[in-house]
Amino acid sequence: MLPIFGRQLLTGARMLLVLTLVVGLAYPLAMVAIGRLMPAQDASIRNSAGEVVGNARLAQPVSGDEWFFPRPSAGDYDGLASGASNLAANSPELLKQIADRRFQIAEREHVDPASIPADALSASASGLDPDISPEYARLQIPRVARETGLSRKDVTAMVQANTQDPLFGFIGEPQVNVVTLNNDLANGGR
Structure with missing residues (x-):
């Protein structure tokens, strides 16, 4: 009984480590990298003097x-x-x-x-x-x-x-x- 519990505990710990690395580290870093590669998405509308007067999406x-x-x-x-x-x-x-x-x-x-x-x-x-x-x-x-x-x-x-x-x-x-x-x-x- 103890060897089975130990194997299950070890499997659970490995899954926790893998999912933490993938979901907690790799995915957020990938999203940040993609965000930095994308061009700026400034939707500000400016008048002829350069002042912000609105937003193109509202x-x-x-x-x-x-x-x-x-x-x-x-x-x-x-x-x-x-x-x-x-x-x-x-x-x-x-x-x-x-x-x-x-x-x-x-x-x-x-x-x-x-x-x-x-x-x-x-x-x-x-x-x-x-x-x-x-x-x-x-x-x-x-x-x-x-x-x-x-x-x-x-x-x-x-x-x-x-x-x-x-x-x-x-x-x-x-x-x-x-x-x-x-x-x-x-x-x-x-």
């Missing part, structure tokens, strides 16, 4: 018709209140919010309410998504050009410059980062 509220509007946010673009509204797809409250947004956007953009894309009407799951569809961005180009005094061609070029294609050409959908786009507008297209 939507920000805008006021004024000279800006591109982001998706709606259930948490008023507050990172501490990140999350969806948790309203069911057939909730009367959600359906009223969507109808109200559709009316407001149609009025602001002078378009047929049926032409408004879904991402303009519904908040993202986090409420902080900085990306809109190219369709929603194109819908806003005439208003932004009119309000800023820039040509439609220049505003369209800014939209194109801030459009990201799907990963590997087929994973996901094209998207426009509204935060970087509005920063380009603030800097006069530079």
Whole structure:
């Protein structure tokens, strides 16, 4: 009985040592090494003076018709209140919010309410998504050009410059980062 217990104890001690080395030392060191090899992931948005004015990964509220509007946010673009509204797809409250947004956007953009894309009407799951569809961005180009005094061609070029294609050409959908786009507008297209 004692020899069997001794073998089991020795096996357990070896496994503890091996797992400690692999999970406690090798894996963390590998993650640190990979992190050091990756390029910097600074998503800070800077104005023309070099001051940080936002983050490319967090939507920000805008006021004024000279800006591109982001998706709606259930948490008023507050990172501490990140999350969806948790309203069911057939909730009367959600359906009223969507109808109200559709009316407001149609009025602001002078378009047929049926032409408004879904991402303009519904908040993202986090409420902080900085990306809109190219369709929603194109819908806003005439208003932004009119309000800023820039040509439609220049505003369209800014939209194109801030459009990201799907990963590997087929994973996901094209998207426009509204935060970087509005920063380009603030800097006069530079």
